[in-house]
Structure formats: C-alpha cells, structure tokens
Amino acid sequence: xxxxxxxxxxxxxxxxxxxxxxxxxxxxxxxxxxxxxxxxxxxxxxxxxxxxxxxxxxxxxxxxxxxxxxxxxxxxxxxxxxxxxxxxxxxxxxxxxxxxxxxxxxxxxxxxxxxxxxxxxxxxxxxxxxxxxxxxxxxxxxxxxxxxxxxxxxxxxxxxxxxxxxxxxxxxxxxxxxxxxxxxxxxxxxxxxxxxxxxxxxxxxxxxxxxxxxxxxxxxxxxxxxxxxxxxxxxxxxxxxxxxxxxxxxxxxxxxxxxxxxxxxxxxxxxxxxxxxxxxxxxxxxxxxx
Amino acid sequence: xxxxxxxxxxxxxxxxxxxxxxxxxxxxxxxxxxxxxxxxxxxxxxxxxxxxxxxxxxxxxxxxxxxxxxxxxxxxxxxxxxxxxxxxxxxxxxxxxxxxxxxxxxxxxxxxxxxxxxxxxxxxxxxxxxxxxxxxxxxxxxxxxxxxxxxxxxxxxxxxxxxxxxxxxxxxxxxxxxxxxxxxxxxxxxxxxxxxxxxxxxxxxxxxxxxxxxxxxxxxxxxxxxxxxxxxxxxxxxxxxxxxxxxxxxxxxxxxxxxxxxxxxxxxxxxxxxxxxxxxxxxxxxxxxxxxxxxxxxxxxxxxxxxxxxxxxxxxxxxxxxxxxxxxxxxxx
Numbered sequence: 001x002x003x004x005x006x007x008x009x010x011x012x013x014x015x016x017x018x019x020x021x022x023x024x025x026x027x028x029x030x031x032x033x034x035x036x037x038x039x040x041x042x043x044x045x046x047x048x049x050x051x052x053x054x055x056x057x058x059x060x061x062x063x064x065x066x067x068x069x070x071x072x073x074x075x076x077x078x079x080x081x082x083x084x085x086x087x088x089x090x091x092x093x094x095x096x097x098x099x100x101x102x103x104x105x106x107x108x109x110x111x112x113x114x115x116x117x118x119x120x121x122x123x124x125x126x127x128x129x130x131x132x133x134x135x136x137x138x139x140x141x142x143x144x145x146x147x148x149x150x151x152x153x154x155x156x157x158x159x160x161x162x163x164x165x166x167x168x169x170x171x172x173x174x175x176x177x178x179x180x181x182x183x184x185x186x187x188x189x190x191x192x193x194x195x196x197x198x199x200x201x202x203x204x205x206x207x208x209x210x211x212x213x214x215x216x217x218x219x220x221x222x223x224x225x226x227x228x229x230x231x232x233x234x235x236x237x238x239x240x241x242x243x244x245x246x247x248x249x250x251x252x253x254x255x256x257x258x259x260x261x262x263x264x265x266x267x268x269x270x271x272x273x274x275x276x277x278x279x280x281x282x283x284x285x286x287x288x289x290x
Numbered sequence: 291x292x293x294x295x296x297x298x299x300x301x302x303x304x305x306x307x308x309x310x311x312x313x314x315x316x317x318x319x320x321x322x323x324x325x326x327x328x329x330x331x332x333x334x335x336x337x338x339x340x341x342x343x344x345x346x347x348x349x350x351x352x353x354x355x356x357x358x359x360x361x362x363x364x365x366x367x368x369x370x371x372x373x374x375x376x377x378x379x380x381x382x383x384x385x386x387x388x389x390x391x392x393x394x395x396x397x398x399x400x401x402x403x404x405x406x407x408x409x410x411x412x413x414x415x416x417x418x419x420x421x422x423x424x425x426x427x428x429x430x431x432x433x434x435x436x437x438x439x440x441x442x443x444x445x446x447x448x449x450x451x452x453x454x455x456x457x458x459x460x461x462x463x464x465x466x467x468x469x470x471x472x473x474x475x476x477x478x479x480x481x482x483x484x485x486x487x488x489x490x491x492x493x494x495x496x497x498x499x500x501x502x503x504x505x506x507x508x509x510x511x512x513x514x515x516x517x518x519x520x521x522x523x524x525x526x527x528x529x530x531x532x533x534x535x536x537x538x539x540x541x542x543x544x545x546x547x548x549x550x551x552x553x554x555x556x557x558x559x560x561x562x563x564x565x566x567x568x569x570x571x572x573x574x575x576x577x578x579x580x581x582x583x584x585x586x587x588x589x590x591x592x593x594x595x596x597x598x599x600x601x602x603x604x605x606x607x608x609x610x611x612x613x614x615x616x617x618x619x620x621x622x623x
Binding site: 182184185187188189190191192193194195198202203206207209 | 361362364367368371372375376379380388389393440
C-alpha cells in the first residue's frame with residue numbers, strides 16, 4: 001500500500017483540505033497584520049494611511065495595557081488555582097460511594113453547559129445584585145451590610161463567576177482520573193501503613209499530576225480570552241479594574257473605533273499567549289511525557 | 291515470630307456466603323499455600339488475614355492476639371499483589387522505602403534496610419529506576435522487596451507469579467522459596483496452580499467453595515487425599531475415578547487410581563480396553579483407554595511402549611495405591 005505512488009496520491013487528495021485550512025487561518029492573520037500598520041479609524045472612513053509601528057507603540061505604552069496585562073494574569077491565575085484545588089476536593093467527594101451518586105455527578109457538570117453570557121447575567125442580577133440579589137438578602141437577614149460586588153470587589157466577583165463555570169470541567173477530568181487509580185495500589189499503601197492524608201499526598205496526587213496538567217493547559221487557553229462575563233457584568237470597570245487584554249482590544253476597536261490599534265493589540269495578545277504557553281509547557285508540560 | 295490461627299472465620303457478602311467457617315493453624319516459619327480453582331475463596335481468605343477485607347465472624351490470631359479489629363498496617367504483615375501494585379511515580383528505592391517512611395524510621399536506617407533488601411534481590415543497580423523501566427521479573431522482585439524490607443511477621447502472596455511467562459515463573463518460584471527458607475518468615479501463598487503449590491509449600495490448604503477440604507504436606511495430599519475433591523485436584527493427569535463396581539471396591543462407593551499407578555500390557559490379566567488416543571512425550575506416554583468394564587481411563591507410562599491408537603491393552607492397578615471413598619466422597623482408611 002505505502003508505495004511512493006500511493007503516498008503521492010494521498011498527499012494530492014489531502015491537499016484541498018489543507019489549502020482550505022491554511023487560507024482560513026492565513027487571511028485573517030494577514031489582514032490583522034495589515035490593519036495594525038494602518039492609521040485606520042472608523043470615524044474617518046476612507047482616510048486610512050500607513051502608520052508603521054505607531055499603533056504598537058500607542059498600544060504598548062498606553063497605561064491601560066499594563067493594567068489589562070496584570071488583570072489577565074490575576075484572572076487566569078486565580079481561576080486556575082480555584083478550579084484545580086476545589087476540582088480535586090469535589091472529585092474526591094464524588095468518587096466516594098454515596099447515595100444518588102450518578103445524579104449528583106450530572107448536576108455538578110451543569111454549569112459547564114450554561115453559556116457565559118447567561119451565567120454572568122444570572123450572577124449579576126440574581127445573586128450579586130446589591131439590592132435584589134440572593135447574597136444581599138443573606139447579608140441583610142444576618143444583619144450585615146450587603147456587598148456591592150461589582151463596585152467593591154469587581155475582580156473578585158469576575159473570578160468567582162468564571163471559576164463557577166470552569167469548576168465542572170476540572171472536576172470531571174479529575175474524577176475520571178481518580179476512577180482509573182488502581183485499587184491494589186491503594187491497598188498496598190494501606191498495608192504499608194499510609195493513612196488517608198499520606199495516601200492522598202503520595203499515591204493519589206502523583207496519579208493526578210497528568211490530568212491536572214491537562215486541566216491547566218486547556219483552561220489557560222480559554223481563560224486568556226474571557227470576555228462575555230466582563231462585558232455583561234462590569235464592562236471592564238470600575239476604571240480599568242476588570243479590563244483584561246481581550247476586553248481592552250474590544251474597547252479599542254468598538255468604543256474608540258480605532259481598528260489599527262485594536263489590530264496591533266490583537267497581535268500583542270497572540271504574542272503574550274504564546275509566551276505564556278511556552279512557560280506553561282516548560283513548567284507543567286513535562287508531566288505529559290509518558 | 292509469626293504463627294497465624296483462624297478460628298471459625300466466616301465471610302458473607304449479604305446473603306451470599308463465601309467462606310462458611312475456616313479453621314486453620316499456621317506455624318511460625320512455615321510456607322503455606324492456599325490452592326483451589328478460581329472463585330473458591332482463597333484470595334478472600336488471604337485478604338481477610340491481611341485486613342483488607344472485613345471478617346463477618348470468627349477470630350484471626352497472629353501470635354496469639356486477635357487481630358480482627360486491627361487495621362492492616364498494624365498487623366505486621368506484608369503483601370505481594372497479583373498486579374504488583376508498585377507506585378508508578380516512585381523509583382524502586384522509593385517503592386521499597388515507602389512502608390518504612392510511613393512508619394517514621396530515620397533516613398539512614400531506611401537507606402540501610404533498603405540497600406540490604408535490594409542486595410538480597412539483586413536489585414541494587416536498579417534502585418533509581420521507575421517501575422515502568424523494569425521487566426516483569428524485576429517488578430516482581432521490587433514487590434517482594436517492598437514486602438521483606440518491613441521485616442513482617444508473615445508474607446502474604448496473592449498469585450504473584452501469574453503475570454509472568456512460564457520460564458520466568460519456574461525461576462521465580464525457586465527464588466521465592468529460597469528467600470523464604472533464608473528469612474524463615476511465615477508465608478501464605480495463594481495460587482490456582484497445583485505445581486506451584488506442590489513445589490513451594492511446606493503445607494497445602496486445598497479450598498473448595500470456601501471450605502478447607504484438606505490441610506497437609508504436599509505428599510500427604512498426593513498419597514492420602516482426604517476426599518474425592520482433593521484426590522481429583524492434586525495430581526496431573528487427574529486421578530481415575532471408578533464408580534462401577536469392580537472386585538477392587540470392597541464396599542467403597544468409588545475407587546480412585548492415579549494414571550501413574552497402573553501397569554499396561556498387551557495381554558495378561560486386568561481390565562481390557564482399547565487405546566482411544568495416545569500422547570507421546572518421549573519421557574512419558576499418556577494413554578486414553580476406553581474399557582467396557584469401567585469406562586474411560588487415563589494411564590501414564592514411563593518411557594515409550596510403542597502403543598498407539600486402536601491397540602487393545604490390559605490395565606492392572608497397583609493394589610497398594612488404590613484410594614477408596616464412601617458415598618459422601620470421604621476417603622476410607
């Protein structure tokens with residue numbers, strides 16, 4: 001089968017797909033690069049002219065960029081920490097033989113199926129609203145002052161909402177990994193005199209190293225581009241407190257109508273994501289090597 | 291020290307009784323093999339001694355103390371699992387040292403004991419490797435190393451050789467036996483392989499449907515099986531069970547003659563029959579003979595007799611080695 005002829009034919013048959021995929025990717029990228037070098041504002045249509053690297057200069061020296069960069073790191077880092085730690089704890093609980101385990105498992109996955117816009121609206125208006133929200137009601141019935149989440153702790157509120165969405169994903173992956181842990185290994189540890197905490201530290205946690213890596217890598221990709229939750233709840237504010245890079249690019253393009261700078265920002269975001277991915281793979285990726 | 295006594299040990303999963311009540315006395319330093327077909331409860335019995343399985347009722351005494359309510363780690367036993375159950379992310383050293391580390395021994399002492407155990411098992415040059423980098427036999431030795439380093443009162447082996455290939459199994463069989471003799475530690479070994487049982491054991495426990503059928507030395511079991519089950523289980527090829535009345539029965543319901551305890555000739559006296567199939571192994575010949583008197587009989591002859599399919603033969607049992615059983619299957623002595 002694998003003759004020279006067959007291989008050539010195979011490549012020929014594959015080429016339309018590969019060309020399509022390549023064009024699909026390269027056209028937007030090329031256009032973004034092209035726009036990023038233009039002085040292009042939607043308020044002055046037809047007045048585009050070549051701007052060189054000015055857009056990059058303006059984007060990178062904008063004080064908002066540094067704030068957005070920091071916010072992005074805080075958001076990604078906090079959500080990762082919360083989902084991994086609580087994901088492990090919930091997975092451990094769900095691994096126990098409890099009554100109605102299957103129903104509980106199904107319910108835990110729930111939040112993952114709710115689209116970010118909807119969940120952010122629910123959190124904003126039903127849970128965290130300082131007058132009519134559930135949290136405010138709890139606080140007042142305990143005689144406390146209700147917290148205005150999006151004014152007093154906006155970043156924390158966003159982290160809470162995003163974590164709530166991603167916790168099921170982490171839990172699910174870690175739970176399936178837990179179920180694949182060899183029962184005889186646990187028994188061997190028991191015979192060796194390991195108590196439950198030692199068994200967790202020396203047997204369970206190392207067994208989970210690889211799925212934890214997978215969770216961190218996949219979540220990072222999606223958390224770098226969190227947008228809907230911020231757009232619906234805080235709109236990036238107050239001030240720049242909840243503006244991440246994705247939201248900053250949006251505000252450049254559609255609030256300041258500056259397509260050139262937004263394009264430059266988009267490319268900066270690509271570079272930032274790649275740098276982050278590089279370090280992540282370096283730090284946690286070695287767990288993936290068999 | 292490590293004598294183990296079972297007193298009326300029972301195990302039931304709900305209404306399903308697995309072990310109806312076992313009594314057993316294992317002396318310090320002996321090598322006892324639990325043998326039986328799969329599902330006979332031998333592993334369950336071992337796991338109850340280990341403490342990994344709860345005892346429904348009865349007592350398990352180790353050195354005279356009842357350990358039924360003592361957690362596995364504090365019973366002073368160590369176990370070699372069928373899958374070896376090595377910790378995959380730890381090195382060989384880490385695996386062997388884990389139990390000592392959990393016991394809170396100081397580091398230098400752990401190192402000394404691990405090195406000593408590794409030396410006994412020829413693992414010294416593999417101490418820094420991970421289990422996945424080892425061969426089956428080496429993994430097996432690590433599992434044994436993990437067991438011996440804790441200097442337990444007894445070793446528990448749960449079919450430890452069943453994942454190895456035939457040649458390695460013979461070698462490991464001898465190694466395990468040698469090691470046990472050298473350490474003089476009590477060992478309980480579970481297997482379904484009667485060759486392993488016969489070659490390794492000081493004493494064998496034959497289990498059937500959760501009950502102990504016989505407890506004795508390998509040769510006792512071979513020469514004086516207590517009942518039909520043991521008679522049929524020990525020995526290969528199986529003992530011939532003859533139920534049709536012959537002059538040898540003398541009141542017994544069944545008599546048993548081992549294939550190797552019969553003489554074959556072309557003529558003369560004895561049961562007459564026709565060879566249905568013959569297996570020539572060079573050293574031995576197995577003849578499957580159809581006889582009109584007593585049914586189908588297996589005979590094992592030493593050497594080559596030149597007999598083949600369709601030949602008519604005469605079979606004479608060795609009268610001193612005929613086993614007689616009554617109606618309930620118990621041996622008549």
